[in-house]
Amino acid sequence: MSKIENLRELLVHELKDLYNAETQLVKALPKMAKAASDEDLAQAFEQHLEQTKGHVERLERVFELLDEKPRGKTCEAMKGLITEGNEAIGEDATDEVKDAALIVAAQKVEHYEIAGYGSVRTFANLLGEREIADILQETLDEEGETDKKLTEIAESLNVEALTGAEEEDE
Ligand code: FE
Ligand code: FE
16 A cells, blocks of 8 residues: 555545445345345345445545545455354344344444544545535434434344243243
């Protein structure tokens, strides 16, 4: 990797990381949706897939504004998080437990994105790039909403099925 000379170059570097992460997610989210048994969870993944396609487009717009190219970096962290998502998908577990495992994997992804977008939003502001900061903030807000929604779905999961309480009662 070539030397990063200043904050603008770091911003571009981190944006490339996010761009690669988002494109990986566009491929991974349909598999998460298919693996989910809970209707709300499957729907949340489908909805976030559509949002994620929008995140890719927003980043493309940001690269245009910076007169830079989006390609050239692999996000190793997202690769790892998606590997863990695939582990959840392949888990030999009840539907309910698998859904819970999918939620863990998905929330880890959202938190990673929230960290990345929060930083690049702040860097864009420091550089006086208000339009770019606003675009990144929009995506950051959607990642935050998705994280919150996943928490709500987790809270509504069937506790009896998850704990095996039903069988104990019999
Ligand atoms: Fe995203
Ligand atoms: Fe996301």
